[in-house]
Amino acid sequence: MGVEFGERLELDTSVRRPERLVLLFGLLTGLLGVVLAANELAKGTEIDYQAYYFTGRAVLQGEPFVGWAITDISFLTEKAYVYTPITAPIFVVYGIFPRWEIGYVLNIVLLFVVFLQIGRLTLDFLESHGVTLQRVDRVLILGFCVFSGHSILGMYRGNVDPIILLALAVGLLAMENGEQIKGGTLWATTAHFKLFPAFLGVWMIYRRAYRAIAAAIVTGLGLIVLGVIVFGIDAHIEFVEFIVNERSREGAFLGGLDPELQWITLRRPLSQFLPLTGNQLILLSTALIAPFVYLVYRDAESDLDAVVAFFATMVAMLITVVPSTLNYVVYLYFPLLALIYLTEEKTTKYLFLAGLVLVNLPLYPQHIELIVDALPLSAGIGDLIVGAARAVLTYTSIPLVGFLLVGFLGQALLKRGVTRSMPTTEVKKRR
Numbered sequence: 001m002g003v004e005f006g007e008r009l010e011l012d013t014s015v016r017r018p019e020r021l022v023l024l025f026g027l028l029t030g031l032l033g034v035v036l037a038a039n040e041l042a043k044g045t046e047i048d049y050q051a052y053y054f055t056g057r058a059v060l061q062g063e064p065f066v067g068w069a070i071t072d073i074s075f076l077t078e079k080a081y082v083y084t085p086i087t088a089p090i091f092v093v094y095g096i097f098p099r100w101e102i103g104y105v106l107n108i109v110l111l112f113v114v115f116l117q118i119g120r121l122t123l124d125f126l127e128s129h130g131v132t133l134q135r136v137d138r139v140l141i142l143g144f145c146v147f148s149g150h151s152i153l154g155m156y157r158g159n160v161d162p163i164i165l166l167a168l169a170v171g172l173l174a175m176e177n178g179e180q181i182k183g184g185t186l187w188a189t190t191a192h193f194k195l196f197p198a199f200l201g202v203w204m205i206y207r208r209a210y211r212a213i214a215a216a217i218v219t220g221l222g223l224i225v226l227g228v229i230v231f232g233i234d235a236h237i238e239f240v241e242f243i244v245n246e247r248s249r250e251g252a253f254l255g256g257l258d259p260e261l262q263w264i265t266l267r268r269p270l271s272q273f274l275p276l277t278g279n280q281l282i283l284l285s286t287a288l289i290a291p292f293v294y295l296v297y298r299d300a301e302s303d304l305d306a307v308v309a310f311f312a313t314m315v316a317m318l319i320t321v322v323p324s325t326l327n328y329v330v331y332l333y334f335p336l337l338a339l340i341y342l343t344e345e346k347t348t349k350y351l352f353l354a355g356l357v358l359v360n361l362p363l364y365p366q367h368i369e370l371i372v373d374a375l376p377l378s379a380g381i382g383d384l385i386v387g388a389a390r391a392v393l394t395y396t397s398i399p400l401v402g403f404l405l406v407g408f409l410g411q412a413l414l415k416r417g418v419t420r421s422m423p424t425t426e427v428k429k430r431r
Contacts, residue, residue, distance in 0.1 A: 011168075016137060019340050022149030022353045026148035027243055033152030049104050049158025049240075051079040051096075055405045056095020066235050067242035084192040085235045086227030100131040104158060111155045112146060116163045118333055119145035119168055123198040125338045129304065133341070145213040150329045151358055161327050164190045165285070169196060172310055174301060175204070175212050184215030192223055195243070196317045205231055205311045206297050207306060241341050249323055260366050264324040264403060269395045278323070285320040292316075292408045304342070307335050315407025319400065328398065329359050336406055350406050358402030365390040 039045070054074040056352075063073055065088055067079045081088065094103035101421040119142035126133060133141075145151060154162055167186045167237045175183030184204070191198040198220070204213050217311035228236060252261065253271040266289065276284065296312040299305070314331060318324045336356065343349045368389040 005387070016134070018350065018353055020136065020140055020212050022340070022356055023337075025357060026144045027140070029149030030147040030152050033149035034142050035147075037153055037156035038043045046076055046079045047077065047157045048160075049107050050076060051081055052076070052091040052107075052158070052160075053089050053094045053097075053100040053103060055081045056091035056093065059092050059094075060095050066238045080242070080247075082243070083194075084224070084227060085231040085239060086223045089229075096224030107158045111158065111162055112183055112200075113154070114166050115146045115151050116142065118162065118166055118169065118314060119143075119337075121166070121173075122334055122337045125173070125335065126341055129338075130397050131341055131343060144337065145333055150326065151364075153224045154327060154330055157327065159327050160193055161330050164194050164197070165331050165334060168200075168314075168331075170305070172314075176306065177205065180209050180212035180384055182213040184209070184212030185219045187212075188216035188219035188222070189218060189275070194322075198323050199317050200310075200313060203310050206309065232398055237293075244271070246278075250280055252281075252323075253278040256394070258366055259390060262326055262362060262364055262397075264319060264326070264397060265322070265401045266319045266399065266400070267323065268397065272395055281319055286316075288322055289316045289408075292365055295374065296408075308339065311339070312407055313404055319403050319407075324403075326362050326399070331357060332356075332403075343356075346379060355402040355407075358405065361398045361402075363398055365393050 015366055051070060054070045054076060056062075058070055061073070063069070065081050066085060067082075069083050070079075071077055094100070094107070094253075097103045120139055122145070123133065123138055151162075154199045167284070171183040171186035171190075174180075187197050187200055187204075201213065204216070211257070221317050224236070227372045249380065252274065253267055254277060256272040257263065257268045258263075266285040267278060270276070270285060271278075274281070274284070293309075293312050293316050296309050300309045318328055318331060322328065336352070340349060340352050340356065343352060365386070369386045372385050375382070379384070
C-alpha cells in the first residue's frame, strides 16, 4: 500500500517546519537533561556506569557479580548487575582503572559517538529512501540524537541502551539488505544485555528471515553455554532467580503502580483495576496489544512497511514486557526520526510529532507539584491542579501516551498508504 517511489524530493522550508520545531524542542529538553543530571550528581545518585565498573572489578578479582553481589565490593546500594553472566567480561576494560571516574569519562565519549552514529544512520536511511534533506534538517537530526534530554541523561548515567539501539538498527538494516546471519547474530547478542530483543524473533518469523533466526539461536545458546563454562551453572541459576523474583518488579504492580514511579508501561492502568502481579500483567498487556501489531504486519507490503512493523514490535515490547524507564526512550530514535520525515499525510505526521514531544516530557505527579509550587498561584488552585494531575497520572503517564501515538499509528500509516516505498536499487533481495 506504500506510495510508489518517485524522484528525489527536497521539500521547502514551510513543509519541513513541524519536524524542525519538534526536533528543536527536543534540543531544548537537553537543558532539562543537564539540570536533572546535575541534580542527581549533587544528590550522589548511583548511576548505571558504576554498576558496570564494579562488575568489571569483580571479574578481575574473581568475585561474584550477579545481581546484588556487586554491592558487597562497592559503595553501591541501589544498583545491581542485571545482564547475563557472559556479558560481564566486557566491562573489565573499565574495571582495570583504579577509580571509576577515569573510565566514566571514556564511557561518556563512547556514548557521544554512539548517539552521533545513530543520527548518521538515520540520515543514511532517509537518503536511501530518496529524501534529500537541507543542512538545517541534518543538523537538527544529529543534534537531537546527541543533545536531547534523554541523550544527555543517557550519557550521564552511562547505560548501554544507546549501544543496544545501534546494534538493533544495524542488525535490522543488515537483514533487510540480505545479511541475515549478521543481523541475527547482532540481535541475539543484544538479548544477553536487554532480554526484550529476544522477542524480536516474532518479526524475523514475519519476514521469513530463517537464516537470521538460525544465527540468533546459535549465537544466543552459544553465549549461554560459554557463560556456563566460564562462570558455572550456579551463577546462571542466580541470574534467573534475580530476574524472575526481583528485576521483574512484579510486586510493584499489586494494588496499583505508584504514580510517582517513572516507568512507561501499559501495565500501569491495568494495575489500577486488576489485582494481578506484574508478571501476570505482562501476559494481559501483551494480549491486548498483539492485535494492533498484527494489523501492522498484515498490511505491510513494501520494505519500508517492514521497518514500520519492526518499530511497532519494539514499542509493543517496551510497554508490555518491559517496565520501561526513561532510559528506554532512546529506543524510539530509530526509525522514528526517519519516519517523521518519510510520512507524507499530515494527520499521521502530526500525531507522530505529538508523540515525539510527549515522550520528551517526563512529567510525573511529583514534578507537577514542584512546578505548581514555583508558580504564583493560590493554595486552593494549586491543590486543585496537583490533585487533578495525580488523578490522571495514576492511570497513565505522559510518555506512555507518546509511546502509544508513535507506535500504533504505524497501522494507520500503512493502511492509508502514506509512506514512500524503498527503491529496489537500494535494497538487496533477502537471500
